[in-house]
Amino acid sequence: MTFDNTSTKPSAPIDAVLVGAGGRGAHVYGAFAFENPDSINFTAVAEPDQARRDFFSNRHEIEPERRFDSWQALCAQPKLARAAINCTQDRTHLESTLALLRAGYDVLLEKPMATSAADCRMLVEESERLGRTLQVCHVLRYTPFFNTLYDIVHSGKLGEIVTIDHRENVSWWHMSHSFVRGDWGNEAASTPMILAKCCHDLDILVWTMGREVKRLSSFGSLSHYRAERAPHGAPLRCTDGCPAADECIWYAPRLYGAEPTQNWTVPLFFANRAFGNAAVPAEERMEILRTSQFGRCVFHCDNDVVDRQVINMEFDGGVTCTFTMHGHSDFEGRTMRWDGTKATLFGDFVEGRPHEFRLVRHGSTKVEVIRPEAGSSGHGGGDAGLMRDFVDALKSDALKSDALKSDALKSDALKGRETRSRTTARVSLASHLIAFAAEESRRSGQVVNL
Numbered sequence: 001m002t003f004d005n006t007s008t009k010p011s012a013p014i015d016a017v018l019v020g021a022g023g024r025g026a027h028v029y030g031a032f033a034f035e036n037p038d039s040i041n042f043t044a045v046a047e048p049d050q051a052r053r054d055f056f057s058n059r060h061e062i063e064p065e066r067r068f069d070s071w072q073a074l075c076a077q078p079k080l081a082r083a084a085i086n087c088t089q090d091r092t093h094l095e096s097t098l099a100l101l102r103a104g105y106d107v108l109l110e111k112p113m114a115t116s117a118a119d120c121r122m123l124v125e126e127s128e129r130l131g132r133t134l135q136v137c138h139v140l141r142y143t144p145f146f147n148t149l150y151d152i153v154h155s156g157k158l159g160e161i162v163t164i165d166h167r168e169n170v171s172w173w174h175m176s177h178s179f180v181r182g183d184w185g186n187e188a189a190s191t192p193m194i195l196a197k198c199c200h201d202l203d204i205l206v207w208t209m210g211r212e213v214k215r216l217s218s219f220g221s222l223s224h225y226r227a228e229r230a231p232h233g234a235p236l237r238c239t240d241g242c243p244a245a246d247e248c249i250w251y252a253p254r255l256y257g258a259e260p261t262q263n264w265t266v267p268l269f270f271a272n273r274a275f276g277n278a279a280v281p282a283e284e285r286m287e288i289l290r291t292s293q294f295g296r297c298v299f300h301c302d303n304d305v306v307d308r309q310v311i312n313m314e315f316d317g318g319v320t321c322t323f324t325m326h327g328h329s330d331f332e333g334r335t336m337r338w339d340g341t342k343a344t345l346f347g348d349f350v351e352g353r354p355h356e357f358r359l360v361r362h363g364s365t366k367v368e369v370i371r372p373e374a375g376s377s378g379h380g381g382g383d384a385g386l387m388r389d390f391v392d393a394l395k396s397d398a399l400k401s402d403a404l405k406s407d408a409l410k411s412d413a414l415k416g417r418e419t420r421s422r423t424t425a426r427v428s429l430a431s432h433l434i435a436f437a438a439e440e441s442r443r444s445g446q447v448v449n450l
Helices: 023-035 050-059 071-075 090-102 117-130 144-155 172-179 193-209 252-256 263-270 282-291 379-399 407-416 425-444
Strands: 014-019 040-046 083-086 106-109 134-136 161-171 213-221 308-315 320-329 333-340 343-350 356-361 367-370
Touching: 014 023, 014 071, 014 379, 023 040, 023 050, 023 379, 040 050, 040 071, 071 090, 083 090, 090 106, 090 117, 106 379, 117 134, 117 425, 134 379, 134 425, 144 193, 144 333, 144 343, 144 356, 161 172, 161 193, 172 193, 172 320, 193 213, 193 308, 193 320, 193 425, 213 425, 252 282, 308 425
Parallel strands: 014 040, 014 083, 083 106, 106 134, 161 320
Antiparallel strands: 161 333, 213 308, 308 320, 333 343, 343 356, 356 367
């Protein structure tokens, strides 16, 4: 059965297809659908891994004929839903999203949009040409924390912003799991780390400032997770009898343990038949480590992305910003300092700690502590906020579909596909272009004018 776009009712849940049933797709957006059945309903899935495909399909009661082993097979069918959520790997974002847009779907796309500036622009232009909604999963915009930051900056309490210091502190275990052993460790197979990890942060800076970055310089390298740093006698895999097992913090059997205590360990278990079940027997876990990418020595992987990078930015109007990303932190999270002509604001968006701001007015020693409400979903509440916004945007389109027929609204609204969403693909493009410019500067050693 095909999807009839004219039958959509604004009060009904949005029907959607999931493309890529991995961690984000199955356990974030899938969970949102369970918790908000009036908002979104998954009616089809495309996923090459049969265990993942079956896990998601069974949970969402998807009919066998709507279970596809590739996005190509899905797009070859008549349109099956109003929307598509694209959670494929970075290198397939361009081709798969273009196919989904051209097949008639409005798309929510995992970040980063694509792996080159030209490809990102192509996605924006094609979505606008087709009149499709395309949003990028910049979830930080939807957190109470970063909305509070935006409100404080725009309230005038800090005065005129002079300079910003923003840090993306990637913990040593997250770095090793995702950007050394994991799917984002090799740039040829994924993207530069500054794009994959930090387009969130760059988006927040541009959004909060409300100004464009005019020029930047960047420095960074991979210096620690290299073969020459390996302990003497360390084998290619931790399970092959490493002489440094007792003292190495990255020793896989200990790091991944018999019982998971961190959400970040979940991807380890996606690779086996017990998908979705954290209670995998210890011996089965060891077998995974003997055969999967997660059992490799962190000094003997095919990783080549940086483990530290800084960007120096100048915004329109002269505001300066230093941005630091590194993978050697003792904690996971973002810390920041905003200096204005009237006050200084410190912020901590750190996992396992209260999210808070500390505002100190010039001429006073009193510290005003501001603690935004804690979000109930992942990314400090941003995951659920993003999904609500995407659904609301599509329902808003349906509500005003008749109004769009009037001459007064037709030109601008149809061209821009205006919705109530806080972000669109065109807005998200700015952060991606900054990341690509940073890579250009890092490699060339030159200042880049945007």
